[in-house]
Amino acid sequence: xxxxxxxxxxxxxxxxxxxxxxxxxxxxxxxxxxxxxxxxxxxxxxxxxxxxxxxxxxxxxxxxxxxxxxxxxxxxxxxxxxxxxxxxxxxxxxxxxxxxxxxxxxxxxxxxxxxxxxxxxxxxxxxxxxxxxxxxxxxxxxxxxxxxxxxxxxxxxxxxxxxxxxxxxxx
Amino acid sequence: xxxxxxxxxxxxxxxxxxxxxxxxxxxxxxxxxxxxxxxxxxxxxxxxxxxxxxxxxxxxxxxxxxxxxxxxxxxxxxxxxxxxxxxxxxxxxxxxxxxxxxxxxxxxxxxxxxxxxxxxxxxxxxxxxxxxxxxxxxxxxxxxxxxxxxxxxxxxxxxxxxxxxxxxxxx
DNA sequence: CAGGATCCCTAAGGATACTG
DNA sequence: CAGTATCCTTAGGGATCCTG
Numbered sequence: 001x002x003x004x005x006x007x008x009x010x011x012x013x014x015x016x017x018x019x020x021x022x023x024x025x026x027x028x029x030x031x032x033x034x035x036x037x038x039x040x041x042x043x044x045x046x047x048x049x050x051x052x053x054x055x056x057x058x059x060x061x062x063x064x065x066x067x068x069x070x071x072x073x074x075x076x077x078x079x080x081x082x083x084x085x086x087x088x089x090x091x092x093x094x095x096x097x098x099x100x101x102x103x104x105x106x107x108x109x110x111x112x113x114x115x116x117x118x119x120x121x122x123x124x125x126x127x128x129x130x131x132x133x134x135x136x137x138x139x140x141x142x143x144x145x146x147x148x149x150x151x152x153x154x155x156x157x158x159x160x161x162x163x164x165x166x167x168x169x170x171x
Numbered sequence: 172x173x174x175x176x177x178x179x180x181x182x183x184x185x186x187x188x189x190x191x192x193x194x195x196x197x198x199x200x201x202x203x204x205x206x207x208x209x210x211x212x213x214x215x216x217x218x219x220x221x222x223x224x225x226x227x228x229x230x231x232x233x234x235x236x237x238x239x240x241x242x243x244x245x246x247x248x249x250x251x252x253x254x255x256x257x258x259x260x261x262x263x264x265x266x267x268x269x270x271x272x273x274x275x276x277x278x279x280x281x282x283x284x285x286x287x288x289x290x291x292x293x294x295x296x297x298x299x300x301x302x303x304x305x306x307x308x309x310x311x312x313x314x315x316x317x318x319x320x321x322x323x324x325x326x327x328x329x330x331x332x333x334x335x336x337x338x339x340x341x342x
Numbered sequence: 343c344a345g346g347a348t349c350c351c352t353a354a355g356g357a358t359a360c361t362g
Numbered sequence: 363c364a365g366t367a368t369c370c371t372t373a374g375g376g377a378t379c380c381t382g
Binding site for chain 2: 020021023024025026027028029030031032034036039040043046047058059060100102103104105106107108109110111112113114115116117118119120124125126127128129130131132133134135136137138139140141142143144145147149151153154155156157158159
Binding site for chain 3: 051052053056063064066067092093
């Protein structure tokens with residue numbers, strides 16, 4: 001009823017919309033992290049897991065898939081290996097988020113917020129909170145000018161080409 | 172290196188963390204919308220698609236999956252059917268986002284922002300923009316107190332029970 | 343502890359053809 | 363136009379066992 005759809009001022013009748021998967025950032029994101037288990041592993045990395053068995057136990061997935069997804073996430077550059085040494089132990093390798101991976105945090109938080117609201121009716125057993133004040137953290141929409149934006153204030157703008165400057169090196 | 176992990180002040184050594192899928196809002200969200208095609212359809216509903224063939228064409232998926240996912244999304248309450256009438260045409264049924272569905276918009280926008288940055292290096296063919304000023308819209312983290320939050324300012328807080336008031340009706 | 347190797351099952355998804 | 367029905371292929375994921 002509220003027609004919460006984007007203002008499609010620029011959506012042409014066919015082709016060329018941002019929707020076309022090849023050009024859609026969201027669709028392309030799914031090519032990189034397309035599975036539920038990948039998100040579970042990102043969640044655990046975000047929550048502080050570093051060791052293989054932590055990922056397996058906390059994400060509640062089997063070793064083979066954990067190994068496969070972790071490798072994919074490392075290859076995709078969202079996780080990286082790093083050596084750590086616990087006192088009196090031999091050096092080990094762990095996984096941690098890269099910048100590329102931690103940039104998924106808004107996605108994770110938005111998902112958590114949605115699930116909290118629509119699955120747990122706001123009564124999930126835990127909240128992602130602001131360290132400073134303890135209040136729940138959500139992902140809100142804001143434009144680069146700093147304005148708060150509602151879904152109804154959105155529009156889709158298409159570009160012809162990304163400038164196409166043949167600057168430095170072109171093979 | 173920047174250790175962009177959540178401050179896990181309250182994460183116990185085992186069990187009981189929010190991570191446990193049964194209690195994790197994110198994992199539960201995936202139970203509702205767990206597939207790539209479901210997200211593509213939500214994207215198209217968000218972009219203004221209403222008719223079955225629009226979903227099929229724009230999301231670039233086959234009719235059978237479109238039918239299946241649309242039905243699931245309607246059953247899950249993210250989409251609803253509605254009758255519309257184009258002048259001179261017979262009445263038809265379309266799909267549109269409910270409040271529950273449009274509350275996924277921050278997730279979609281966060282995904283688009285990620286893909287734009289990390290897949291298209293900021294040069295995607297289109298941007299989700301603020302109608303008012305035209306600037307790109309992103310999903311940013313903010314707490315209920317209104318503070319801007321960075322991933323490093325996050326912590327996980329667990330609750331015992333959601334109040335558990337046996338108020339009105341309990342079977 | 344961190345995985346690799348197998349085997350198996352199911353779900354996701356496309357293609358094609360058909361119907362109300 | 364809005365789907366269904368059928369068939370097929372692949373990918374996701376668990377279980378179990380084994381290895382560096």
